[in-house]
Amino acid sequence: MRSASLANVVDVAAAPLLSLSEVTKRFGGFTALSEVSLDLRPGEVHCILGENGAGKSTLCNVIFGVYQPDGGAMTYRGAPYQPSGPADALAQGIAMVHQHFSLVGDMTVVDNVLLGRGRGVLNRKECARQLARLGEDYGLPLDPFAKIDDLSVGERQRVEIVKCLIRDPQLFVLDEPTAVLLPDEIASLLAVCRRVAASGRAVVLVTHKLAEIKEVADRVTVLRGGRTVVTSDAPTRDIDMLVRAMIHGDVAELDGAAASTLGLGNVEPVGRQPPRSKVEALQIDGLTVRDRQGVTRLDNFTLTVDRGEIVGVAGVEGNGQSELAAVLAGMVTPTSGRYYLGETDLTGRSPKEITAAGVGIVSEDRHAVGCVLGMSLAENIYLNRLDEFTRFGFLNRTALQREATTLMQRFDVRARGPGAPFSSLSGGNQQKAVLAREITLPNLSCLVASQPTRGLDVGAVAAVYGHIRDACSRGIAVLLVSSELDELLSVADRIVVLYRGRIMGTCAADVSRKAEIGAMMAGQAQ
């Protein structure tokens, strides 16, 4: 909850800084925003809540002038507002922190801040002084002459924020800024939002995490399918209504994991049976990976996963998870160490042999490794077993499509049909198809899933975890790599935390230990 000193002083009757009236935006035949109306008032933190694909980012981009609306009107400070592009929006006092950073890695903080501002000879010293002042005013400490490449993700985001604040914007838009942050970094970001709003500016915060809304929002607008569903002036009171508005369902029906993603602390994780047997399925013994530059990416990783157990690998991205998953999938040969499935040594085997041994792999980058976008759904769903459908070297498409249709129904993959191009499926359906392929391997005994819910909406997250749990209850060992701590806490039995390629610690997946795990993710040994 907000501290009293930062209590909001929003005058409800104040004239809105920016108002949108029935704004519509189409991309080809797809309507991303449909008659969205919204008022943003000076001094408020206004949260935009919605699932993936609800139109939140499109809305921000319309406000920031990246897209021009196809219908409706905007009024800014009492005058019609039709930005011709980001430059125009910036000139008028509207700044935006995008979901993905756009910083130049080999330039310093000061140079990144100076990019695009002013002409002629650079005054780096003056800029560094301004940064120091902003840092004090808003609680954003930064070393102005550090290189971006040397900064943590949280610090990089501070640079993005400072880049906006130095322009002294009246309206400050943040598009899902907390997705990549550690728990304490999120808290300090929200504090910055409060301070910015307290200085009389309007802050728009896009999120799908309810905990953040409780913490910081003065008002909340819910988007669903490109439409405004509801706006609440008292978000903490209306939180249940907001959830229902966002997902059009009852909170109680939500899967525990999905609810945790949303930050619903009051929903208990679905009760799980303890691991059924103590038979070791996956044994990882001292895996170490050094890259071409000789940097150790994964350092002596040792872990066993029992049959029927889900072990979560937590950590901020880039701390060795990708390397671990790549080694287990046979895509990278480890520098040292071995890993076994039961008695079989799988170290350094090819992906084909690993699949044949009974390891299912859901890779973190579904588009690059997990599927072939240009091929059909049926071909993708049986990609690792197309041999079974060939006779005399020719593919029996009828049988393939028939079998694929069965799998589509079982895993609720929604598409025009088994022949639909894989690229035409939504992210959630693509992931369900990949999961269907890996989980239905005939002799599956271990599943390695990396970031299986990235970019998926709540419904798809629930479905993915439903299938993973189901596999687990059939006695399959599951190694689940995810940067979403809340999801791991509700799905996994045990959590190991990776930091700079090392295991910082292991503990039971218990919500009460979240702070401890968060500290380990930040590199503090317990």
Added chain:
Amino acid sequence: MSWELFAVFIGSSIRLAAPLLLAGIGEMVSERAGVLNMSIEGMMLMSAFASAVGAWATGDPLLGLLIGILSVVPVALLQAFLSNTLRANQIVSGIGINILVLGATTLAHREIFGARSRAEIPGLAKIKLPLLGDIPIIGPAVFEQVWLLYAGIVLIVITALVLRYTSLGLAIHAAGAEPKAVDKSGLSVTFVRYGVVLLAGLMAALAGAFLSIGDIHTFTEGMTRGAGYLAIASVIFGKWRIGGTTLACLLFGAATALQFQLPALGIGVPNALLIMLPYLMALLAVGGLVGRQMAPATLGEPYRR
């Protein structure tokens, strides 16, 4: 080797490095902003031809130089349009331009000069530097060069200062490393990239004019003989830095100068091998001696929002 021969070697290394240096620095700036111009070769050839014709027709080498520069503008604009607006493959489009220019200049050369090839053409003046030029032996050999070379050195220093200390320099660097950041800061990536291609064209034009009206005072068909590609190689060898590129150009210049020096010293190396030397060095430089991780992140990739 006598001191005299050594001084001549240094002098001719610098003279032979000059066109590489002019074109190479322009290309380096362009690559820093993310645009690879394989057409540097064609631009040089275009300017070498146009400035030779211009100087021959007007009798004034300075007008010739101006005509050479103007002749490259449409070529550079074409390259910029293909690689930024149409987002064409930069290697393919650049080589296409090179072939076009080689054909066009060869044809035009035969039409204009016909059998009277190797016509003497008025060239740019040489200037002896004060003081340095008066040093015995070294002075006349090293410090008495075509004025375009000195102008080129001044341009390189200015380029270095602009890249390091101005907002334009930041924009150029960022356009190659993270064009999104440029776009979101309210600048236009397309504008920056058109600008750098035009700059690369201007520098290539100076380099081409140096070859024809600066150095040998005549035009021969296809006279650049891969100098543009050597300039590109020197950018890679120099790791996209001004100092490195300059050194690489001097090295290639020296390797070329050896062609003339070794026979003079009576060292019996086959001439074909010597002609090959700079290209061989470039191949080694590009192929393996230098890590690729220094390249601007989006080199050769058209920007899409």
